[in-house]
Amino acid sequence: MSLLGALLVFLLFVQGANSLVYSLGRTEEGQRKVIESTGRKWEITFTTLVTFGGAFFASFPLFYSTSFGGAYWLWMIILFSFVLQAVSYEFQHSKGNLLGKRTYQWFLVINGIVGPLLLGGAVATFFNGSNFMVEKASLTDLDAPVISRWANGSAGLDALLDPWNLALGFAVMFLARILGILYIMNNVDDEDIRSRGSVRLVGSTIPFLVFFLAFFVRTLLKDGFAVDPATGAVFMEPMKYLHNYLQLWPLAVLTVIGVVLLLYGVARTIFSATYVKGIWPAGIGVVLVVLSLLLVAGWGNTAYYPSNADLQCSLTIANSCSSEFTLRTMFYVSLLVPFVFGYIAYVWRVMDRK
Amino acid sequence: MNHLLTIDPALIDWSRAQFALTAIYHWLFVPLTLGLAVVMGIMETIYYRTGKPFWRELSQFWQRLFGVNFAMGVATGIILEFEFGTNWSNYSWFVGDIFGAPLAIEGIVAFFMESTFVAVMFFGWDKVSRGFHLASTWLTGIGATISAWWILVANSWMQYPVGCEFNPDTVRNEMTSFMEVALSPMAVDKFFHTVTSTWIVGAVFVCAVSCWYLLRGREKELARQSIKVASLVGLVASLAAIHTGDGSAVMVAEKQPMKLAAMEALYDGGEGVGLTVVGALNPFAQPDYAQGGEMPLRIAVPYGLSILATHSTDGYVPGVNDLLNGYTRKDGTRELSAEEKMERGRNAIATLAEYRKVKAANANDSRLPQLAEQLKADMPYFGYGYIKDRAELVPYIPINFYAFRVMVGVGSLLLLFFIVIGFVAWRKDITRSGRWLWITAVAMLPLVYIASEAGWIVAELGRQPWAIQDMLPTVAAVSDLKAGSVSLTFFIFLVLFTVLLIAEVSIMCRVIKNYKSAQE
Numbered sequence: 084m085s086l087l088g089a090l091l092v093f094l095l096f097v098q099g100a101n102s103l104v105y106s107l108g109r110t111e112e113g114q115r116k117v118i119e120s121t122g123r124k125w126e127i128t129f130t131t132l133v134t135f136g137g138a139f140f141a142s143f144p145l146f147y148s149t150s151f152g153g154a155y156w157l158w159m160i161i162l163f164s165f166v167l168q169a170v171s172y173e174f175q176h177s178k179g180n181l182l183g184k185r186t187y188q189w190f191l192v193i194n195g196i197v198g199p200l201l202l203g204g205a206v207a208t209f210f211n212g213s214n215f216m217v218e219k220a221s222l223t224d225l226d227a228p229v230i231s232r233w234a235n236g237s238a239g240l241d242a243l244l245d246p247w248n249l250a251l252g253f254a255v256m257f258l259a260r261i262l263g264i265l266y267i268m269n270n271v272d273d274e275d276i277r278s279r280g281s282v283r284l285v286g287s288t289i290p291f292l293v294f295f296l297a298f299f300v301r302t303l304l305k306d307g308f309a310v311d312p313a314t315g316a317v318f319m320e321p322m323k324y325l326h327n328y329l330q331l332w333p334l335a336v337l338t339v340i341g342v343v344l345l346l347y348g349v350a351r352t353i354f355s356a357t358y359v360k361g362i363w364p365a366g367i368g369v370v371l372v373v374l375s376l377l378l379v380a381g382w383g384n385t386a387y388y389p390s391n392a393d394l395q396c397s398l399t400i401a402n403s404c405s406s407e408f409t410l411r412t413m414f415y416v417s418l419l420v421p422f423v424f425g426y427i428a429y430v431w432r433v434m435d436r437k
Numbered sequence: 438m439n440h441l442l443t444i445d446p447a448l449i450d451w452s453r454a455q456f457a458l459t460a461i462y463h464w465l466f467v468p469l470t471l472g473l474a475v476v477m478g479i480m481e482t483i484y485y486r487t488g489k490p491f492w493r494e495l496s497q498f499w500q501r502l503f504g505v506n507f508a509m510g511v512a513t514g515i516i517l518e519f520e521f522g523t524n525w526s527n528y529s530w531f532v533g534d535i536f537g538a539p540l541a542i543e544g545i546v547a548f549f550m551e552s553t554f555v556a557v558m559f560f561g562w563d564k565v566s567r568g569f570h571l572a573s574t575w576l577t578g579i580g581a582t583i584s585a586w587w588i589l590v591a592n593s594w595m596q597y598p599v600g601c602e603f604n605p606d607t608v609r610n611e612m613t614s615f616m617e618v619a620l621s622p623m624a625v626d627k628f629f630h631t632v633t634s635t636w637i638v639g640a641v642f643v644c645a646v647s648c649w650y651l652l653r654g655r656e657k658e659l660a661r662q663s664i665k666v667a668s669l670v671g672l673v674a675s676l677a678a679i680h681t682g683d684g685s686a687v688m689v690a691e692k693q694p695m696k697l698a699a700m701e702a703l704y705d706g707g708e709g710v711g712l713t714v715v716g717a718l719n720p721f722a723q724p725d726y727a728q729g730g731e732m733p734l735r736i737a738v739p740y741g742l743s744i745l746a747t748h749s750t751d752g753y754v755p756g757v758n759d760l761l762n763g764y765t766r767k768d769g770t771r772e773l774s775a776e777e778k779m780e781r782g783r784n785a786i787a788t789l790a791e792y793r794k795v796k797a798a799n800a801n802d803s804r805l806p807q808l809a810e811q812l813k814a815d816m817p818y819f820g821y822g823y824i825k826d827r828a829e830l831v832p833y834i835p836i837n838f839y840a841f842r843v844m845v846g847v848g849s850l851l852l853l854f855f856i857v858i859g860f861v862a863w864r865k866d867i868t869r870s871g872r873w874l875w876i877t878a879v880a881m882l883p884l885v886y887i888a889s890e891a892g893w894i895v896a897e898l899g900r901q902p903w904a905i906q907d908m909l910p911t912v913a914a915v916s917d918l919k920a921g922s923v924s925l926t927f928f929i930f931l932v933l934f935t936v937l938l939i940a941e942v943s944i945m946c947r948v949i950k951n952y953k954s955a956q957e
Contacts, residue, residue, distance in 0.1 A: 123556050123560060126511070126551075126552035126553075126555065126556065127549075127552060127553070129511065129515070129552065130544065130548040130549050130551075130552045132515070133514075133515055133518050133544050133548055134541065134544030134545055134548060134549070135544075136518050136519050136522075136540075136544075137518060137537065137540035137541035137542075137543060137544040138541045138544065138545075139537075140521065140522065140529065140533055140536070140537030140540055140541065141533070141537030141538045141540065141541035141542075142537070142541075144529055144530055144533025144534055144537055144609070145530055145533075147521075147522045147529055147533060147537070148522055148526035148527070148528075148529035148530040148533065148916075149526065149530075150522070151519055151521075151522025151523045151526065151529070151916075152522055152523060152524070152525075152526025152527075152529070152916035152917065152918070153526070153916075153917070155523050155524075155916065155918055155922060155926075156922065158519060158522075158523055159523065159926055162515060162516055162519055163929070163933070165515055166512045166513075166515060166516065166933065167512075169508055169509075169511045169512035169515065170508045170509060170512045170937055170940075170941075172508070173504055173505055173507075173508035174505075174508065174937075174940055174941075174944060177505065177944040177947070177948070178944070178947045178948075178951065179940075179943035179944045179946065179947035180940050180943065180944055181936065181939055181940040181943055182936075182940065219607075219608040219793075220608075220790065220793055222527075222531070222608055222786075222789070222913075223786050223787070223789050223790035223793075225783070225786065225822065225823060226444065227444060228444075228527060228823065228913040229444075229526065229527045229913075229915065229916065229917045230527060230530055230608070231526055231527075231530065231917065232917035233917070236919070238918065238919075238922060405533070405534045405537070405611075406534050406604070406607075406611040406612065408611065408612050408613065408615075409534050409535070409537075409538055409611070409612050412538060412612070412615045413538060413541060416538075416541070416542050416545060416546075417545070419545060419546060420545065423545065423546075423549045423550075426550075426553060427549065427553050430553050430554070430556070430557055430573075433557075433561070433564065433565055433569075434556060434557060434560060434561060434564060434565075436564065
């Protein structure tokens with residue numbers, strides 16, 4: 084799950100590039116090049132998002148039901164933006180598209196901003212908590228058998244009132260832009276786009292660093308949601324996530340490597356007039372950092388989906404995962420994943436050949 | 438704040454309406470994706486074998502239309518993937534251990550295949566070899582078909598839950614056999630029936646567009662060759678759909694007898710029951726089935742329903758009242774009455790509550806094994822415990838009755854259509870046939886979509902009140918939401934999907950209208 088999540092964040096380069104289509108492409112021709120470039124990859128992001136949802140359903144059905152059913156409006160807004168994206172590539176240039184090319188391009192921009200922002204905000208709730216309650220015994224209440232509920236009427240929108248959720252949301256949004264710029268610079272052979280990209284890279288990197296560092300440092304220093312492995316009771320532990328990184332030190336190493344790769348990819352692209360392969364080190368770096376972050380959220384006796392409404396309703400890997408049988412089945416299925424990556428990589432290589 | 442002090446019926450209705458809306462819209466686009474994929478694959482295979490530019494051009498034309506439609510299929514599909522969680526969270530928890538796996542596998546195995554190779558299909562004509570491009574075209578269709586397999590496995594499991602066991606400690610159903618789930622006879626039947634029906638949609642679409650060109654006196658060679666391919670695909674698919682439809686009917690008779698009774702508006706069953714062809718059933722109200730009898734002006738094929746359901750002229754087919762009042766089967770076993778099932782269901786739920794209470798007090802309490810056994814014995818009726826009135830167990834008969842007839846009627850008509858147009862296309866010259874045939878082909882297009890949707894209406898509305906047959910009614914499957922929120926998202930989806938549908942149709946019409954082949 085964490086690996087899928089990390090890959091999804093990397094693939095948000097599609098959204099990032101789309102959010103900058105009018106900024107990277109000064110002319111209509113430039114804008115066309117940007118959209119055509121992401122147009123060849125958008126389905127992979129989409130598919131990864133859908134697979135992420137399905138995998139969460141299969142592996143952590145209690146998270147799937149609690150989060151999606153509870154944070155209804157948060158997820159609906161995310162989904163609406165992706166619905167708009169799905170049709171916009173195909174429809175924008177088509178005659179008779181009813182809404183005009185500009186409207187579809189703005190749909191791509193909207194998805195490019197809203198998608199990463201809200202997904203980032205949703206991930207932040209892994210560290211900051213959400214307002215939900217779970218009571219499995221409710222299933223035996225004939226009049227009200229629903230076991231999970233949001234503890235207030237906001238249906239998930241209250242997550243956006245927490246500034247630390249917004250911090251990670253904005254961090255992911257700017258990160259998507261960074262990756263989008265790097266991707267476009269690598270994929271589109273256009274001097275004007277590349278030079279504009281270089282400039283905008285600075286404009287996205289600074290806010291990304293501010294928001295991400297603020298979120299990350301605060302997360303390391305704040306109380307975290309620890310689980311007593313013997314009783315399953317959830318309690319607050321000071322600097323829990325820092326302790327997790329220290330105990331699970333390979334994740335800390337991965338994080339450091341990832342950060343270095345990301346900064347290397349960005350810095351070299353900014354300072355070199357000819358280097359356009361920054362997407363590779365930066366992309367790998369992002370995957371490593373996000374993977375580590377997501378693992379730290381749930382490993383080391385930590386409640387990965389904590390409840391602020393009732394601490395003991397928090398979800399842990401143990402109390403929310405599927406049965407061993409299902410997890411084993413999904414493990415066997417996941418053995419196909421390298422094969423899937425293999426043919427995707429092969430096809431991308433073939434299609435990107437000049 | 439607990440919204441669900443009791444379940445608001447409006448929440449159930451809006452949640453059902455929203456899922457129905459999104460599923461119906463999704464099913465407008467998926468059949469054309471699956472059906473056109475076969476037609477395109479055949480045409481490009483001919484290009485590969487002959488090397489003639491005409492066939493490349495033809496393939497590219499249908500692929501252009503495929504692409505417009507594919508995008509909408511993707512857009513409407515993402516909502517469904519997550520809607521189980523957003524609107525049916527209790528369902529997602531209760532059966533997610535089984536239901537989630539097919540959806541996840543669909544993503545890993547099928548979606549990535551579709552989304553990767555569709556890019557080659559659209560953009561790779563001059564970038565890759567002919568063989569690689571042909572393989573990509575077929576893999577796009579195969580990916581879409583594998584996707585259909587897993588979705589139909591999931592849907593079939595809702596109709597006939599197998600390969601699972603309820604765990605009172607985790608308060609959910611858990612998978613015990615992946616093969617039973619993935620290869621359930623209901624899933625196999627449903628897959629072949631559904632997929633062949635999509636090939637019919639694709640074939641009709643190609644015939645309709647081609648005949649529109651003939652009506653305009655244009656693109657005659659495109660039309661001639663396209664209709665040849667499509668008529669063959671349509672004929673084979675129609676015969677396969679009829680055969681698999683028969684298999685589906687037997688499955689429904691065995692596993693969902695109330696659905697069959699509703700489809701037939703059969704109030705009192707019996708042996709040697711006739712199959713209703715037509716009758717004057719009031720479409721606007723649930724009939725008073727408790728009174729028995731049959732609908733006015735009923736015309737039936739003698740023994741037809743018994744043959745359809747049991748493959749025997751004297752096979753017993755239970756009616757609505759038999760299923761509600763209980764009856765003794767031929768093998769001596771007893772079908773419990775609605776009230777008996779509801780009582781067993783309430784017992785199951787009460788036993789579960791007792792089990793959890795006892796276990797929370799003392800994990801080694803000696804009463805636990807007995808409670809677990811008792812629960813297991815009543816578990817087949819668990820869902821009935823949430824039912825308050827026997828009337829809830831009867832689906833809305835008029836919609837099921839008419840939808841089934843629309844599906845079978847139009848399906849039969851299409852078989853005849855493909856025989857005729859195929860004969861003209863292969864043995865004569867379709868470009869010189871009478872206009873009546875071209876007009877008929879165009880007229881078939883809306884009919885095939887209506888029939889396609891009608892099939893799903895029977896499948897899903899006939900299953901009511903069950904989200905999972907016998908296990909969980911819709912009333913216990915929803916999320917804890919305000920009905921107002923769901924009604925608002927319902928209307929947002931309605932407006933959004935309708936606007937996009939109009940845009941898609943408009944684009945496709947323009948593509949068709951503006952197309953000019955190199956041959957013309």
